[in-house]
Amino acid sequence: MADHLLEVRNLSVDFHTATGTVHAVRNISYHLDRGETLAILGESGSGKSVSSSAIMNLIDMPPGKIASGEILLDGKDLFKMSSEARREVNGRRIAMIFQDPLSHLNPVYTVGWQMREALKTHGKGNSEAQAEALRLFKRVALPEPEKALDKYPHEFSGGQRQRVMIAMALALKPDLLIADEPTTALDVTVQAEVLLLLKELQRETGMGVLIITHDLGVVSEVADRVVVMEKGQLVESGTVRDVYRNPQHAYTKKLIAAAPGKGDMHEPATSGEPILSVKNAKKFYGGFEALKGVSFDLKAGETVAVVGESGSGKSTLARILLRLEEADGGTAEWKGKDLFTMSPGDLFKLRRDLQMVFQDPTQSLNPRMTVYQLISEAWVIHPEILPKAKWRVRAAELLDQVGLSPEHMGRYPHQFSGGQRQRIAIARALALEPKLIVCDEAVSALDVSVQAQVIKLLDKLRKEMGIAFIFIAHDLPLVRDFADYVMVMQKGEVVEFGTVTQVFDNPQKPYTQALLAASLDPDPDVQAANRNARLATAS
Amino acid sequence: MLSFIRKRAFASLISLIGLLVMVFFLSRLTGDPASLFLPVEASAEMKAEFRALHGLDQPLLVQFGQYVGNVVTGDLGESLRKARPALDVVLEAFTWTLWLAVITMTLVTVCAIVVGSLAAFRTGGFFDRFSSMVSLIGASVPDFWLAIVAIVVFAIQLSWLPTSGTGSLSHWILPICVLFVRPFGIIVQVVRGSMISALSSAYVKTARAKGVKSGPIIFVHALRNAMLPVITVIGDQAASLLNGAVVIETIFGFPGVGKLMIDSILQRDFNVVLAAILVTAFAIFLMNLVIDMAYALLDPRIRY
Structure with a gap:
């Protein structure tokens, strides 16, 4: 039998840390052939990136250690090579692209320099490297490729940076490309373009692609086969269609079930007075108009989802509504008063009613405060809410409400997982009994299964307490499940506003249609149909 | 700009x-x-x-x-003691100090960057522990004590070098070596810390994935990024040398601006004191400007 391009056999990797040995991956095996795309699907902590790091020799040893197994490239064991031979493999035979191209490109050198370095490291001459870099920049469709070579990474957009990374990875025509969450940091339409580019390049070069992702949509879009990982173990593998249609392992079933975008859509009540009425809100940064007059109403217990790509002004809207920044025009009426021009005294009272949950709970919770301190701080600032004697009891209730246990009160944020931390942030927001919570990408950083739990929690709070939400998100399926109204924003303007059924089932504006078309579906057949439809309209 | x-x-x-x-x-x-x-x-x-x-x-x-x-109008007055323009007296002394500072800081910078980078590359290894110990001692040793010990050992007992004064190249060796120690100790620590974070950064991972060799990874990829905090400390240390290393210049009888300042204060030679302060302050202003330029040069994201 001919050798596979890549074969990982019984690989185990341990990390020896101060608190003990972590078995990051345990006895996993998979293989990949030329021209094939294999996806490694898993959530954070599943060890999905560890095996690829081992392939690239990127694991720091110590603390890491290859406990057992072998990785064969065309039948040759990478672990048995000399370090010089091993280095020669990187870049030439196997190349890698990463999740966050901004931090993975050296900020102080031009991208052209970094491209040429890849080529020169493996023996190309200076002028040859320059010509080849230019050819690749043209191939990945970077605008103005000659000028682009002399630019620095921060001068590109996120999607362009990922194109630079791809060009650099493909510089030496590798046999194997490893893509570690290559589109996670990108907007949906850019994600679709980058994935398409990867597929085209694979067809041209016949390379094998190993794609590591947490996103079922990405798997269904690009992969032929998939392996599912949980807690360092490989729990299931097979063709994408088989695994999606007929998952065997409980974890795979749970993952597929948790994928958003399949539930019933909300039908908002039509009656009732708005609690918040925003008219023509504007915001400038210098000469740049970040918000060009945004208007909408929100009733109690209602959710408006604000969707749009980066730079659309959705976070700016959140910040001026919470007066974290000052609006430069327009009004926002809250209980008969204009929020934008409210006096500091009124604003202080208003803070009780308006709360925010941020994207990254690791950063939005003070690491030196216990959970109890974090929650009760709200009552220190607003002592009229609750007498001090009742703080502990109420904090326990809040923790219970968000699905944590009262025993957690004495712990610090770092002792919790990402999803638990976001629950703490929600409990903190609830402590003030708010009428409106602004969630700025509040679940984007969480794993799919955790995401589903947090959304369920928010839904419960909405029903039980009548809290209204402004839900800022870029993930359309999530919005579909949770929102009453959807506001689509682009470049500081509202492109489309309507009930969730209107926007999802019958989008009026081309931009909304493009967003929906670019959104990936976890079902490989649905996704293939979407892709064909998209390509048909494009051509 | x-x-x-x-x-x-x-x-x-x-x-x-x-x-x-x-x-x-x-x-x-x-x-x-x-x-x-x-x-x-x-x-x-x-x-x-x-x-x-x-x-x-x-x-x-x-x-x-x-x-x-x-x-x-550019007239800083006469020196009361020397019956010469105060500015001339100061510039003469400042030239000595400037040379001392430039030579010392050049040596310090080169040595500290090499030692700190190599220590950071193998954190916890023998070289790292050894250099950490040496630099910690260097940063903590009182320089007047070191100067005296150096004179006793190398000038008096071994008679290799002159005890003090100027006149030949060998007169420079002891002051430079003694002045070298503290900034070296401090800057090695800063380089090491800064390099450790640069070497664990994502772009270093990319370079490794490209197959780049260890040398260029340390000294081309990581070092330039790690230099920003280092430059700040280098400037800080250089400023204290430019001010005149008062104690060291006095011990070695080195006719620099630090010694001049102390002498002039003791002699109430006000014009010289004021001129010396103006000249060193101006030099430090120029140096800080150069450091700001260096930031922009090293990091394309910084533009003024």
């Missing part, structure tokens, strides 16, 4: 004026030059005459006004 330099120059001018005011009045608090210059038995008339000659009989504010007027 030009407007940035203008803004910086204006801010520095204000601090120079503040410095001038403070030093002028504070130095007048330290005593009367007339009683110090003239013999103890000098009569009151002689003292009055001396004061009149040097304008010291005028009210302080008038003296200050005259002084500022002169400074603006």
